[in-house]
């Protein structure tokens with residue numbers, strides 16, 4: 001690139017001199033339209049239970065969901081992501097509870113779609129909230145068995161679609177599941193249900209607080225490195241994303257978000273498909289604790305989300321969604 005102008009003729013600070021000129025030339029912005037709020041649901045009645053590892057985030061019993069959903073509605077956040085905290089007694093080796101039409105996710109979907117039809121709802125397709133071992137798939141001969149897991153995942157996806165889920169989000173990282181899910185959805189007349197593929201999901205330490213939130217942390221034996229991606233790599237994103245697009249994904253998710261800005265950017269530049277990113281629980285808690293301890297200021301929240309947007313994401317799943325929406329006054 002040719003360098004244009006040099007000091008003293010060129011003074012770059014001239015474009016930073018006041019807030020209006022900084023606003024005028026700003027290249028990126030965060031709008032309410034860019035936000036997705038994850039919500040944790042639990043059993044019981046009249047419960048809003050704080051999650052220790054995620055300050056400011058709660059688990060809601062069904063009848064208390066309106067407390068958070070009214071805010072989502074008020075601030076016009078387009079979509080929420082639902083996650084269940086399943087009681088231990090309902091977990092087993094095969095994650096059978098995932099296929100129970102009266103599980104927490106199904107009940108929540110019916111509840112939300114009836115009362116808040118204007119809010120988009122996405123649901124994870126993966127078995128980890130339901131398995132006694134905390135893995136996203138079934139274990140056969142000591143291995144997370146890809147093809148046997150897919151057989152269950154497609155049923156889970158179909159059930160969610162029947163309950164009113166708008167966006168199916170396979171987060172399990174099995175090979176080939178997007179195609180199989182698309183097939184079963186289409187066969188059952190759910191051709192308008194979207195698939196947001198967690199195509200690029202790294203085996204990350206930053207999921208720790210989330211696993212605590214859904215109650216899989218203490219259960220999890222060993223790591224998820226045989227199915228989630230190795231954080232030393234980036235080439236394989238082209239195969240992961242390419243395959244999922246071919247199989248019918250509408251949108252691609254990168255996860256975690258903040259630590260993987262290079263990955264978001266590569267996908268944005270190489271594929272013509274919406275890329276979303278997940279600012280995960282560990283990333284959230286680090287910032288939140290920093291603010292609580294006055295090590296960071298409030299603006300660090302916006303900076304973190306904007307960096308993900310600048311990298312190329314069109315939307316961000318973030319536990320800060322409401323905080324950010326409150327700061328943003330307008331949305332188109």
Ligand code: PBG
Pocket residue numbers: 124126128136171172206207208209210211224279280281282
């Ligand atoms: C489960 C799932 C995880 C997250 C979203 N879906 C955890 C994992 O894969 O172990 C993490 C989200 C977060 O950390 O905020 N498949």
